[in-house]
Amino acid sequence: MTTTASLAQKLVARAAGRAQVQPGEVVTCRVDLAMFHDSSGPRRLKPMLQELGAQIWDRSKVVLVMDHYVPEADEESRRIVRLARDWAREQALPHVYDSQGICHVVVPQHGHIRPGMFCVGGDSHSSTGGAFGAYMFGIGATEMLGVVVTGEIWLQVPQTLFMRWSGRLADGVSAKDMMLAMIGRFGMNGGQYQAVEYCGEAVAALPMAERMTLCNMAAELGAQVGLVAPDETTRDWLAAHGAPGVDSAPWFSDEDAPGTRYAFDASSLAPQVALPHSPANVRAVDDLEPTRIDVAYIGACTGAKLDDLRAAARVLAGFKIAAGVQLLVAPASVADREAAEREGVMRYLLDAGATLLPSACGACAGYGSAIAEGATVISSTARNFKGRMGAATAQVYLGSPYTVAASALRGRIADAREVLR
């Protein structure tokens, strides 16, 4: 039996109270943090908790975020959000973020997710937390009920797929392009619900927001978790976001840890685009037929963090978007929007012709303002399933914030490297 271990194994072993765990075995883990939102959380949990006559196991470990149905567009949305607010008060939840932005961005921005933790979220993009060296994955509402009542969850210890990226990304190429390249290669279930760990010098060079994009889209790889070993970048970011002095030292994969290893070259990576209607339907942007667009959407936990807004502003600064194109910008959190305003980033985007939308899930999940019939869209979001963002006749392409901004400028799907040159 091997004694070397992957980061994923070490994180699971700690949560299971074990010295070590082996891939394939089923263990029970103690949960350090349970996050849910207005759609998956209170409206589902409240009636089930009542049916059981049970209480929340530990309120201090629960975080509630209102991000899916805000701002409330109709009576049904108002009912759902009101229920969440009332329940949060009844339960005296200490950690509630209402209309502050998208859970996967807001929760780390308040220092809740730290290296070594074991966390669950009521949303598939909960894998974003892996960027901080935590084991975090998405679960459904009934499974969340189990966690909220018992503080525990079962897990089959995953194998690790190591995605090693050597070299450095070119200017105008980003974490989103790395993810689309990997999803295109392995497919939407290629992660086989195992752990994906991103490593190598190109990953180590990425700021936290870009690491979050990698781990966020572990969901589109079909992995349970996406992980980046925490380092100085992680510690510095957390210190600036309410969690100073974290210990990242124990949380890395041993050199010869068990797993499957894949190698990629960041230096030669071109911007990638996913064509309708799958994130796995990927081409290099330069291999696309000329594709005219109606809407350019910069939004979601995947593609509208401060760094994403900065990328778009670098492309658009001093220019106007093409006639007939609508550029929609929904910053991932209020904090990101305010920082972008202070830096002048929002000014560049608005002057270029962008329309500012609320910091919420919005069009990404088709919950909020939806995309119209027949529209061709380039989007910085994570999924382009047919009909997800609105009309089934909409053609949704996925790209990086750089690519979305360059496309808004040209009126067709474009390579940001041409603009930045």
Place this chain on the structure above:
Amino acid sequence: MSAGAGRVWRLPPEVDTDQLAPGHTMKHGIERTAGHCLEAVRPDFAAGVRRGDVIVAGAHFGIGSSREQAASVLVHLGLAAVIAPSFSGLYLRNAFNVGLLLLTCPKAGLIDDGEQVGFDARAGRITRASGEALPCHPIPGFLLDMVEAGGLLPQLKKRLETR
């Protein structure tokens, strides 16, 4: 139930959660979602499905969101099981949690639309109308117990009552 028989609805590969439970229905509750279930893939499904029917799909069934309505809607519509060569791992957890049986069957592609098939999860076997047996991957006992109990909620209820 972990064994039974039913009429087959064939579906393509990569059926996603947003096709099973469209986003625009999510705020209205499971009845509304049921009326639109799979409308983009099999427009005849929601109105034509009968209690005890079985879905036989292509690979990677259930990719996408964590919304468990994508599984509970099939329980609501009375599906007895979903058979596919592979499932999204997140969907698999949700399905057993809400009492929906999933059978991973590498040869699911042989089964025809409308065919009557038998299934026995504990024996790890699908039986075609012709009598041909197709093997399924074994399912851990605790998950079979969960699906036979009707999901995690009834299990938790029992556990809390006997505490």
